[in-house]
Amino acid sequence: MSVDRERPGTWVPYRASNCSKCKATCCTMPVEVKLPDLVRLGLVGEDEAAFNIRNMVRRLVKEGWIKSYREKTGVFLLAQKNGDDCVYLDSKTRRCTVYEKRPDTCREFPQKKGSRLGWCPYLPTTTS
Numbered sequence: 227m228s229v230d231r232e233r234p235g236t237w238v239p240y241r242a243s244n245c246s247k248c249k250a251t252c253c254t255m256p257v258e259v260k261l262p263d264l265v266r267l268g269l270v271g272e273d274e275a276a277f278n279i280r281n282m283v284r285r286l287v288k289e290g291w292i293k294s295y296r297e298k299t300g301v302f303l304l305a306q307k308n309g310d311d312c313v314y315l316d317s318k319t320r321r322c323t324v325y326e327k328r329p330d331t332c333r334e335f336p337q338k339k340g341s342r343l344g345w346c347p348y349l350p351t352t353t354s
């Protein structure tokens with residue numbers, strides 16, 4: 227059976243060592259973030275968020291950083307590039323460009339967050 231990011235039942239047990247050999251499949255999945263993640267990423271200042279969240283959301287959507295915001299839950303959905311890559315994924319190296327500042331969802335996937343805890347959509351890079 228082949229791994230399909232849309233079907234967690236096809237995922238493999240997570241091993242940290244797989245990350246260096248993976249096509250960054252998890253970085254092509256939608257990423258939900260909270261306000262502290264946006265602050266850590268440097269997209270917003272704490273003052274901006276405290277005063278006018280609607281204007282902040284409009285700006286971040288217009289600039290292409292987020293796709294949407296759910297006011298009821300306080301959850302933002304990060305934007306994705308064509309091909310579903312995260313806006314922070316380098317398309318050539320397949321590595322995160324903001325790794326030290328990455329959102330909590332990314333930090334905790336797949337051990338504490340995700341569709342199937344302890345499992346990941348690992349797809350090895352091909353070597354030529």
